[in-house]
Amino acid sequence: MEPNLLKNINTPDSHRIDVYIKNGGYQALPAALKMQTDALIQMVKDSGLRGRGGAGFSTGLKWSFITKDPTIAKYLCCNADEGEPGTFKDRIIIEKDPHQLIEGMAVACYAIGAHAAYIYIRGEFDFGARRLEQAISEAHQKGYLGKNILGTNFNCDIYVHKGAGAYICGEETALIESIEGKRGQPRIKPPFPAQVGLFAKPTVINNVETLACITHIINKGPKWFASIGPEKSPGPKIVGVSGHVKKPGLYELPMETPLREVIFTHAGGIRDGRKFKAAIPGGVSAPMLTEKDLDTTMDFDGMAAKGTMLGSAGVIVMDDTTCIVKVAMRTMGFFRHESCGKCTPCREGTDWTYKVLHRIEHGQGKDGDVELLEKLCGNIFGRTFCPLGDGAVMALRGALKNFKEEFLYHVKNKRCMV
Amino acid sequence: MLSTQAIENIKKAIAKYPTKKSASMDALMIAQKECGHLTEDILLEIAHLLDMPPVQLNQVAAFYTMYNKRPVGKYHIQVCTNISCSLLDSEHIVQFFSKRLGIKKGETTSDKKFTLSEVECLGSCGTAPMMQINDDYYENLTEAKVEEILKTLK
Structure with missing residues (x-):
């Protein structure tokens, strides 16, 4: 497949507006501004685009929830928090092709009737x-942002809001709280951001890669987009591969590419002549898969059918020298550090599971510790405001399900089996 | 006391939002860039500029890890040790720094030049192991590369 989202990244000065325009940029925005907003939203619905941040919700449907009342201010937020370990796809768009994102955001603002975006x-x-x-600033100078964009009565400003090191701010309601100048702690839903979002106004929050897809849908048509990959989650997808592979990096592939092809063809297979052991398919929250699951396809439904998730499509590959107990301990250490502290099951549960994993990893595990971990998982999952606690449990359950014998071996023999 | 330039930059940040409070994160970072870390006096000054109760601003400063509540060295070395980096032995990079600089994680050298920290995923997993020193990323780290980087930090 010819790259779309990553097509400009190797062009010199790809971040400059002149280069972007020369490569066909800023054609989608004038086309969109000629359309009725309902038709534009329908077009995005018809493309089948689902959110690339990980949840996979229909983007067109999300946009359609915003009130049409012109007297109510609305906002668009672009989620560029990219904190899920194993994920490094949005950074390349931001650094190498920022106008692809900005043009997509201007179109999204027009579609939902927002005049400001963060x-x-x-x-x-x-x-x-x-x-x-x-x-x-370049887009302002050329008249693609600001007042009366391209001679229409549409006004739109985009502002950059910098986070300060909090994974939880990738959760949409925590992100809103953070832009409002507060601690990044999630809000309970409902009300959903589409009704009560940023500054208590209707708000759409979309991931960077989602918004980067918009210009391609307009330029090439929703049918083109829908024809790539599976019917229910189509489109091009940036897959990031890291860990024990020969060629780590980003690959733009059609949705539904098998995990085996991602790891062994695109990323060149396992390094140093070692064997494949496991892969985390969509950032650390996604339960890991093993050899038997390698033919699973990288799309929302393919991954869900195997009890894991496409998430951010950040694939972390582990070879046969990897200690899964250590991976689980480090993962839980991450969630423990990033729990915002609002809900007790997450705050206390991630800390407790980390402590149990730490003692197992360090040869001080006790009989019953593995069962204790399973019990703790059950007491966190589904009992928190936001998905952070669920993500932590899914990661740990994935490790326990596939490699329980490694945990038990650690407890019994006080050392690692690899 | 913040400089006139810092106050000017904070006012520019306020203009981005319908509420002054939203500029708190920008303001804290502007102040930190100027002062190195956030003292109680600086926080009070920012709270005043943003018409925020100081306790609310303190909550924000305390919540986010990038705000330094204690002094850090001229160069803040932050090595990622999350999964992708740890699979490629980022622990060794941390130990190498530790040996080379004579400090443990979380410590600052006595000449106040280097602070060594272990941090969570920095979103650069394809080029692991990696680290951030002040605002800059350094990727595909090896002992030799770390030595070269240290030479450039005067």
């Missing part, structure tokens, strides 16, 4: 934030 970018992406500021 890009919530994680604080560590300082270079990316500067690139975005520069791109926004």
